[in-house]
Amino acid sequence: MALALQTTDLVKEYPRRRSTPVQALRGVSVALETGRTLGIVGESGCGKSTLARLLVGLEAPTSGSVELLGEPLPAHPHRGLLARKIQLVFQDPYSSLDPRLTVSAALGEVLGVHGLAPRGRARQARVEELLAMVALGSRFLQRYPHELSGGQAQRVAVARALAVEPKVLVLDEPTSALDVSVRAEVMNLLVRLQDELRLSYVFISHDLAMVRHVADAIAVMYLGRVVEEGPYDAVLGASLHPYTRALAEAVPTPDPVAEARRRSKPVGEAPAGTGEAPAGCPYNPRCPLAEDICREVRPELLELAPAHRAACHVAARHAGVPSAVLGSPWTA
Numbered sequence: 001m002a003l004a005l006q007t008t009d010l011v012k013e014y015p016r017r018r019s020t021p022v023q024a025l026r027g028v029s030v031a032l033e034t035g036r037t038l039g040i041v042g043e044s045g046c047g048k049s050t051l052a053r054l055l056v057g058l059e060a061p062t063s064g065s066v067e068l069l070g071e072p073l074p075a076h077p078h079r080g081l082l083a084r085k086i087q088l089v090f091q092d093p094y095s096s097l098d099p100r101l102t103v104s105a106a107l108g109e110v111l112g113v114h115g116l117a118p119r120g121r122a123r124q125a126r127v128e129e130l131l132a133m134v135a136l137g138s139r140f141l142q143r144y145p146h147e148l149s150g151g152q153a154q155r156v157a158v159a160r161a162l163a164v165e166p167k168v169l170v171l172d173e174p175t176s177a178l179d180v181s182v183r184a185e186v187m188n189l190l191v192r193l194q195d196e197l198r199l200s201y202v203f204i205s206h207d208l209a210m211v212r213h214v215a216d217a218i219a220v221m222y223l224g225r226v227v228e229e230g231p232y233d234a235v236l237g238a239s240l241h242p243y244t245r246a247l248a249e250a251v252p253t254p255d256p257v258a259e260a261r262r263r264s265k266p267v268g269e270a271p272a273g274t275g276e277a278p279a280g281c282p283y284n285p286r287c288p289l290a291e292d293i294c295r296e297v298r299p300e301l302l303e304l305a306p307a308h309r310a311a312c313h314v315a316a317r318h319a320g321v322p323s324a325v326l327g328s329p330w331t332a
């Protein structure tokens with residue numbers, strides 16, 4: 001199947017004064033098939049939003065590349081027409097909407113800047129069409145962001161992203177800031193829009209339960225790297241990496257007793273994405289399965305089952321796959 005989006009070995013470092021740079025991404029290669037949803041999951045600070053900014057060309061990678069619809073995507077400020085084909089929807093809709101503009105003015109502005117609808121009736125008609133796409137009526141046209149609920153504001157943010165007729169949406173925790181009661185509505189809207197407009201999605205969340213309902217494939221990130229990826233069923237149903245299993249166990253359950261037990265056992269804080277990652281496997285200080293080699297040799301991301309990759313020495317041994325890392329006991 002054709003790829004809508006692909007990254008190759010993306011690295012992003014943020015310089016710090018009198019200290020080693022923050023290594024937000026340490027070589028991320030992911031692919032998104034056309035019309036599908038790639039879920040990106042991982043705890044706070046693992047590099048999800050950094051990846052989102054690089055995917056849409058808002059920031060340039062330190063090294064590595066992004067290909068959109070088969071073409072290299074130039075980073076800001078040389079983004080060009082191709083960049084229109086990929087749009088980012090942020091977690092906090094209010095921060096992405098100008099408080100001084102009504103909904104009508106905000107959508108009209110985007111159409112005007114990109115020369116997508118002439119002034120007057122045609123532009124107004126397109127603005128109303130966009131609002132209808134996100135299930136908001138014309139009574140919202142003259143509202144300012146502070147006059148919208150979180151769910152309504154996020155719908156407007158989605159409409160604004162759709163105004164430029166993108167092929168790919170990067171959704172960075174699009175429902176995390178919303179009231180639980182409206183999350184499902186916004187999720188359903190996103191699923192319907194994907195279908196109607198044949199969109200491809202990158203859906204970012206720290207919550208495995210959230211991507212569970214939308215993703216066809218999942219990439220699990222830890223400290224700036226993908227540690228497991230593959231089809232949704234494989235990654236969730238037959239997780240290979242101990243970190244993915246810890247995330248899966250952290251998914252809330254409907255059973256209040258099990259839930260109370262789960263809450264008393266947090267997955268733990270991730271070390272910040274600094275230059276000081278532990279030697280060997282980055283997950284080793286928290287891993288219940290860690291062995292000597294885990295403290296010395298970093299595991300490569302290897303295909304351990306069909307289309308299912310993981311970076312773990314123990315999982316590789318179980319799968320009978322020789323580790324590609326020189327010096328490991330499983331190198332033939």
Ligand SMILES: Nc1ncnc2c1ncn2[C@@H]1O[C@H](COP(=O)(O)OP(=O)(O)OP(=O)(O)O)[C@@H](O)[C@H]1O
Nearest residue numbers: 014022024043044045046047048049050206272273
């Ligand atoms: N502009 C920046 N300058 C310096 N460090 C940054 C910058 N942006 C991100 N970082 C650092 O890069 C790492 C990854 O941050 P990022 O925001 O991508 O994580 P995240 O997975 O989106 O986290 P969250 O779930 O909290 O949104 C963190 O250690 C963060 O502090």
Ligand code: SF4
Nearest residue numbers: 281284287294312313
């Ligand atoms: S390589 Fe070792 S420390 Fe890392 S996840 Fe696998 S078992 Fe755990």
Ligand SMILES: [Mg+2]
Nearest residue numbers: 048049050172
């Ligand atoms: Mg983030």
